[in-house]
Amino acid sequence: MADLHNSSTIPGQSGIPSSARTAPPDADGCGDEVLLELKGISKQFDGNQVLDNVDLTLNRGEAVAIIGPSGTGKSTILRIIAGLLSPDEGEIYVQGNRREGLIEDSPDPVGIGMVFQQAALFDSLSVEENVGFLLYQHSRLPARQIRQIVEDVLDMVGLPGTGSRYPAELSGGMRKRVSFARAIVSNPENPQDRPALLLYDEPTAGLDPIASTVIEDLIRAIQRNNGCSSYLIVTHQDSTIRRTADRVIFLHRGKIQWQGPVTAVDETDNPFVRQFFSGRVEGPIQMVH
Numbered sequence: 250m251a252d253l254h255n256s257s258t259i260p261g262q263s264g265i266p267s268s269a270r271t272a273p274p275d276a277d278g279c280g281d282e283v284l285l286e287l288k289g290i291s292k293q294f295d296g297n298q299v300l301d302n303v304d305l306t307l308n309r310g311e312a313v314a315i316i317g318p319s320g321t322g323k324s325t326i327l328r329i330i331a332g333l334l335s336p337d338e339g340e341i342y343v344q345g346n347r348r349e350g351l352i353e354d355s356p357d358p359v360g361i362g363m364v365f366q367q368a369a370l371f372d373s374l375s376v377e378e379n380v381g382f383l384l385y386q387h388s389r390l391p392a393r394q395i396r397q398i399v400e401d402v403l404d405m406v407g408l409p410g411t412g413s414r415y416p417a418e419l420s421g422g423m424r425k426r427v428s429f430a431r432a433i434v435s436n437p438e439n440p441q442d443r444p445a446l447l448l449y450d451e452p453t454a455g456l457d458p459i460a461s462t463v464i465e466d467l468i469r470a471i472q473r474n475n476g477c478s479s480y481l482i483v484t485h486q487d488s489t490i491r492r493t494a495d496r497v498i499f500l501h502r503g504k505i506q507w508q509g510p511v512t513a514v515d516e517t518d519n520p521f522v523r524q525f526f527s528g529r530v531e532g533p534i535q536m537v538h
């Protein structure tokens with residue numbers, strides 16, 4: 250496992266009991282291979298330092314939640330990891346290979362998939378055509394098989410029998426689940442296309458508690474079905490943090506202020522984590538008005 254003790258960029262780390270800082274080596278049976286490493290990543294927009302010298306390591310098979318107040322750079326870090334945005338400074342290693350430029354310039358040695366916060370659906374296409382869009386466009390699978398795959402995925406996201414409806418006929422939460430279904434649909438002809446790393450940007454935002462549970466269970470099921478795949482998940486929702494994360498990273502003011510196993514979020518005396526989980530207005534995190 251990554252040795253969190255050696256990370257010098259985690260000022261709040263000292264509040265975590267040493268026994269809680271690292272998981273037992275290879276607890277998940279996925280080996281201890283480092284899948285992703287960020288070294289000294291910085292990014293600013295219009296003079297606003299959003300990420301400031303961030304180091305982050307993710308092992309194969311790990312599930313990590315990135316949390317923190319709004320506007321603190323969580324989506325930015327996902328977009329940098331996905332290769333959609335360049336950092337101003339720092340290095341990115343995917344399975345030990347340094348990435349040069351954006352994803353379009355040099356493909357990574359393993360697939361990285363991103364499930365966006367707001368994936369737009371095509372209004373003129375049915376739910377089935379939306380979810381099966383990439384398979385209809387890029388695979389040679391017969392339409393009947395694509396329909397079956399789509400039906401199965403709709404079932405998985407808790408929307409069975411909705412394939413013939415149009416996005417305008419669905420609630421916002423249902424549309425979100427259709428987007429999710431589209432993001433996770435994969436071609437059985439190319440199982441190697443399945444990403445080794447998935448990046449989820451607030452997949453349960455705006456969903457009712459039961460629909461959230463369906464998506465949270467699905468995120469875990471996808472990880473199990475893909476062997477030792479890993480994911481990073483950005484979320485504000487307490488239940489999603491607790492049900493999908495093995496490890497939690499707290500980002501604020503451009504830096505990782507705390508990280509530890511999900512079981513430690515209720516034990517740590519780190520003031521950022523305490524304020525975040527209690528929802529108190531008073532504390533080191535100041536609302537930006």
Ligand SMILES: Nc1ncnc2c1ncn2[C@@H]1O[C@H](COP(=O)(O)OP(=O)(O)OP(=O)(O)O)[C@@H](O)[C@H]1O
Pocket residue numbers: 294295297299317318319320321322323324325326
């Ligand atoms: N392309 C961009 N151009 C200018 N500023 C940007 C851009 N992308 C992000 N920012 C700014 O960077 C900061 C961090 O944004 P980001 O979306 O990463 O935050 P976040 O932590 O994901 O927020 P939230 O929890 O509200 O989704 C914000 O102040 C945002 O306005």
